[in-house]
Amino acid sequence: MTQHRKRNKNLGLVELIAIALGGMVGGGIFTVLGISVSMIGSLTPIAIIVGGLIASLAAYSYVKLGLYYKDEGATYSFFKHTYPNSSFSASAIGWFIIFGYISTLALYAYTFSSYAISSSDFANNIWVRKGIAIAVIGIFTFINIWSVNGMGKIEDLMVYTKLVILTIISIILITHGNTDFGTFVENMSVDFEKSNMFSILIVASLTFVAYEGFQLVINAVGEMTNPKKNIPRAIYSAIALAILIYVVISIGALFAIPKEEIIKNKEFALASGAGTVLGNIGTNLVILGALLATSSAISGTIFGSSRQMSVVAKDGYFPKILAVRKNGSPQNSIIAMALLACILITVGGLELILEFGSVTFLLVSLLMAIANYKIRDKTNSSTLITIISIIGLSIGGFLILYYEFTNEWKQMLVILLLYALLSFGAWKFSKN
Template identity: 60%
Template sequence: MPSKHPSRSCHRSRGKTLGVPELIAIALGGMVGGGIFSILGISVALVGVYTPLVIAIGGVLAGLAAYSYIKLGVFFRDEGGAYSFFKRSFPASPFAASLIGWWVIFGYISTLALYAYTFSSYAISGFGFADDEPVRKLVAGGIILVFTLINLWSVRGMGRIEDLMVYTKLVILAIVSFVLIDNGEASLPTLLEGQAPVGLLAVLIVAALTIVAYEGFELVINAIEEMDTPERNIPRAIYAAIVLATLIYLVIGVGAILAIPFDELIANKEYALAAGAEGILGDWGTELVIIGALLATSSAISGTVFGASRQMAAIADDGFMPSLLARRSGHIPVAAIVCMSSMAFGLILIGNLEMILEFGSITFLLVSLLMAWANLRMRDRTGASAPLIWLALVGLLLGTVLILYYEWTNEPRQLIFIMGLYLALTVSARLFSSDRRSHRR
């Protein structure tokens, strides 16, 4: 999926040069959100001790997806991200721009729902109603409302709050991970001996599902107006951030499977780390895990509302979404913020963690596929390697097919709902692109 926070860099002062360390921090702030907390329990349930392996494969897949974003970002030098890249790669096709615009925005909405759902799961994990689904969804809606109001209130206030959350969460996650590893009584060889057979297909399916945890590296491209030598700094920052995020996820994953019994991780997959940490780390450890999860998901929610609402307003301003969504109060796209927050809460009400996770993963894979396609079309101008583009296309397409196959064999009704949603998005994109073309005539 394109950048969760396409304009997060806006709260930085214009004219300030961002170096590679700052750009890496921006990317990690977006990537290390609620994804790792969402996928951990699901991954252990499906592949057990191979969880670190699927995390690593997911990182490789993210690197392949990033290749086209980097090439297109350096060539176009446009803060608009995937939507702008695709629109400019296919200027004669309003439908192409409209389609990716609709997919991009609903990808953001699904990730917003995912992070809010995960926030809620950890926030109530210490209470007797931790498994009460209506309460969980109500709390998820509440946290979306909080950050919606913050974004409506003050861009500066949002930026200061988010900076604090980003840096604090990275420190907490590092502490928790190493403490878990240090207190783990099991070893990987022992766990492998006791692991039930896991097929390659299952490993690849879960690896595809983990891709949503890597969404956010595109933030670097959105800061292109605030950096020197983007042709050098963009690839360095994005690839470094993906490697660092993969290492962070690996440490968390290894710590969890070494220290926490699998049955606890699986039984409480919505808040797997908090549920299992108490017996290992005691009350203080559990509280630290919960604080880390709440900070991680909060920063992701805040940035998603901030950046995605502005991209929604830009798409509406181009005529590919209802014109109401382009309205702003000052620089704040009030209608877009309210609309996307409301739709995210609606998705939470009708779905569950797995459905939201899978829709988000599929959307990120599909949009990354379109970026690879655009890069293939523009490769003579971007200087991209055709073999690398084709490798990315194959990997991303395989990941998409595997998730759809998993849905078909395990949750066919859920798949029908997801496909119906994509059909509705595609029809909406066609209607708005046709309407825009008729107005031009």
């Protein structure tokens, strides 16, 4: 048994950072970029930094709980162990977080296919786009089933290559754009007068969504070396790198691309801007970076969320067959995650599903902070930092709900309906 465990502990710090960054930098930043620029213009980098600080507050409780429980069930298991007498609450948390991951997995694959065919004659063919999205999920499902170590090495290659590409593109945009640093600072001053702090905080809360994925590190606790050191190092390093990447991307876009074009094109604004500066080479380079970004996000999400699904199923809150493992790998859960994501892609409405995943991510982060506060003596957590985390995440949740109700109230009602359906499923399984 000891030899088996040693043989399977293949994920070091480099792989763990790659898994976290793979889950975070997956295309969401480009959507957030368009929304942010439309609301606060050149102040977007500031909102991105604040969003990263909020994510760091959320990460604090995840790190403390992860080191204390050392359970790959992560969010679900932390809540279950902290509140052992509430089976429905544990089941509901399990259902919410798993379906949140399924929604983001579907969106990553859909974004991959959109970029992949953006320059072809099939760019507007919805079924070709969906077919490619399903195919790419199939590829990374096979890789995750095939080898944990193989997945880790491929994730390393994709993540660090995409970081280099996106950084190069952003620096080129900054140095070759029509806006210089002095003009950019002036634009920030003008936008600050037009906007208010409330708008900046709303955008920061929406930007928080782009940091979803750092929790995937904890899902790999059974397959990592030296969890005590590598969990906090991997999570905080990944968030810091994500903040840096997002800020550089946003500044590059604002230097080289007119605000109107960023707002109009959203996900493809960076490709358009690079195309203006570098021609087809720039456009193709951005597309390559986007494909690597979404690929690593797909792989990291399948890896982490499937292990969490297996833990939930083992406790009886999902069908028991999803708890079965082969050589330590939750292959049935991996396949189930992939199939459910493919169904979402086929049905459509991914933007709505993404909003559900976003709200879920912030909600469960708040619940983790509350759970950590309850056992702060056991997790050796700072009372002050934990309280600040609870307050910050509560404000962020309120601001997102406020934004949704004032801008997309119909969409918010559908999200609430989805929560009701998932709550019913969680209740049925918790009864048994």
